[in-house]
Amino acid sequence: MARRFAWEHHREGWSRVEDLVEKHLVTADGLLFVSAVEDQLFHYGPVREPWVGVIHQVPHHDLPGFPDLERFVKLRAWKESEPYCRGLWTLCDYLRRFLVDRGVRVPVGVVPYPSARDVPAFDWHRFMNRPRRRLLHVGEFLRNYQAFFDLDVPDWQKVMLLPEDWERRSKALHLNDSVELLPTLSNEEYDQVLTDSAVFLDLFDAPANTAVVECLARGTPLCVNRVGGIEEYLGRAYPLYHRGDAAEVLGDLERVRAAHHYLVERRTTFGSDTHFLERLAGSACYVSLPVPPSSRTEFPSFEVTVLIATYARVYNLRAQLEAFSRQEQAPTFEIVLWNNDARNSREIDEIVANAPGHLRIRVIHSSENIYCAMRWAVPAFARSDVLLVCDDDVCPKPSYLRVMVDAHRRLGPEAALCLRGHKFKPHALNLEDPGREWRRGEHSAFFDESAPECDVHFAHADNFVISLDLLRRASLHQMTHPEYVLVDDYWLSYVLSARLGVTLRKLCAPDIFEFTPCADDPNIALYHNPKVQEQRTRLYVEHMLAGWPIFDESSRSVASTQVTSSREPLR
Known part of the structure; x- marks a missing residue:
């Protein structure tokens, strides 16, 4: 508030x-x-x-x-x-x-202006047993004070509760001695006087009106003109409206009594706290608002979603989850654990069941190995706005999450960041042996987590942060070939940089994680896989022919002019 x-x-x-x-x-x-x-x-x-x-x-x-x-x-x-x-x-x-x-x-x-119901109610018998029936004027906003002084009701005792700054206000009025002036009352005194008095108001205009809802809550008869929003509170059939004829209206005590009974009935359905809260919370305005994170139960939200895809390194998982449980000064996070080998389901469920209790972990078992294609699906089920991809051969240190997410906040949602990546040097595509580039790296440089912070062309997704909005937009660009799922981070880097104009930033953060000994195991690590190497070369040829990366004109790829009209242009 x-x-x-x-x-x-x-x-x-x-x-x-x-x-x-x-x-x-x-x-x-x-x-x-x-x-x-x-x-x-x-x-x-x-x-x-x-x-x-x-x-x-x-x-x-x-x-x-x-x-x-x-x-x-x-x-x-x-x-x-x-x-x-x-x-x-x-x-x-x-x-x-x-x-x-x-x-x-x-x-x-x-929404209706509510008023308390735990207040002393108007008492008709006390009202009638007074030596003279008392008629109050209360409040100050948009009041026609003169009408109260001019009101000719000799059978009534007219009493005005003085508004603030009465000395200034009264100078514009023609006063007379028909009105008794009372100073400000305490809440208890005010409640008491409303139990055996009627109220008169002549309003220039009104949205809701505090005096009106106070009379409604108590059943206190109120003689008021039908202006602005008053009828919405008292109803069309209210018997004590006046149209400049208040003296005649108040002279009919049956109408005054009918007004009292009318308000007693109406207050049961209108203007209570419950009525106000139900109307507010049920309104389209309220319903359309986002649910605050603290109020979510089935659908809580977090500052970051950590995605771990596991296949052949289940033996690392217990230690990896323990490491995530020891994060210091970390943003709120959930872990999505994607199991790419259904044969490991029981073991993984057991590990997660025994993981530190404060971790929020969701497990998804895949019936087959979809490699890292699940990254593209994360925006549909993540409960945050930021995705952090952490490979199953990464052991995060206590500062890992804080450093990665702080860097994302510093660089902004239109940048993607990594800890390791490649940057291409100006060169032309070797049409006879395009695979030579990835075998020898003659025209590219690899930067690991210890290298100074810099922009890269190919962001490795072993430690990778991206806003989910950016990932959604990237996912609209369909992979040219389904086999590119084997090199999905290479494809994503191409789409982000060439088609969306996004900066790919490699951080310098050598002290926030370490790889497990199996990280380079040729039987596990995908980059050793001949199928992966084949698709890496294939994608390299595609983006070089499409003119990405853009080098200066003198070093631009000689083959880029061979792009056919059917190829999607760079945007």
Whole structure:
């Protein structure tokens, strides 16, 4: 919740509503809630983060201290805040219609202004047994005070609870001695006086009105003009509306009594705390908001998803999970463990069942080896916005996650980062023996985790971080050949760099992990596999013919002009 905007002269009023929202709907990791939008924007400036809020003011008034809605929608602060606004609520449909008519583009819902029900109720017998029936005037906002002084009801004792700054306000009025003036009452005194008095209001306009909801909560008869949003609170059939004929209306005690019984009945279904919370939480505006991470149970969220694909190195898994359990100052994370060999399912389930309890691990058993193709599917089931790929031959040290994710935040979501990678030097494609390049590396340089930070063309995905939004966009570019799944990180690097214009950044971080002894085992490591080597050369030929990487013109590939018109152009 943003700063509180309760008006202290109210008995409970908006302060109580703020307490209600804070207790039932506000979480520290939720969307910003602005409880009085006009006050926030007029006095404190625009809101430049996702937010929702409540509108209070009427369409038109001439008060200088805060804007009416006609002025509000023209405020620069509103225009700067609207792109971040996810929705508004008003306290009556009267205001909602005005905002929509003025072109407000965000969802606008309506919620009732609630009032406490645990208050002393109006007592008809005490009211009737007073020496003179008492008629109160309460409140100050958009009140026509003169109408109360002019009201000719000799059988009633007219009492005004003095508003703030009465000395200034009274100078514009024609006062008379028909009204008894009372200073501010305590809450207890105010509650008591509403149990045996009727209330009179003549309003210039009204959205919701604190005095109206207080009378509704107590069953206190209220003689009021039908203006603004009042009918939405009291209903069309309320018997004590006046149209400048309040003296006649109040002279009919049966109407006064009928108003009391009407309010007693209406308060059972309208304006309670439960009614307010149900309307707010059930509104399209609220339902459309993202669920805060702390409120998610079945679908929790994390700052990063760690993907581990395992096939022939299950014996590393227990130690690897233990290492992840010892991460220091780490972001919140989940682990997705993808088993590419169904024969290992039982062993893996046993390891995970005995892993440190605070780790959030999801296991997916594949019926066949799909190599690393699951990386492309991660955006569909990850519960974060960032993917960290960690091979099953990597043993992370305590700073691993923190360093990797901090680097991602530093470089931003439009960069992908790795710890090891290749960078091509300017050269032309060898048309007779293209495989020579990957056999000898004559025109490429390999940079490991100890090399200075630099850009690369081919980011190795043994330790790799990418935003899921970026991965989704990359996945729209279908692999030219299905066999490229064997070199999926090479293909991904090509798509990210050549087609999406993304920077591939290799970090210098030699102290955050170590490889297990089996990392270079020729019977396991894929880069030793002849099928992988074949596809690596095939992809190399494809991207060189397509003109990537782009070197300066003098060293550009001589074969790049051979690209046919059917080949997808670089973007």
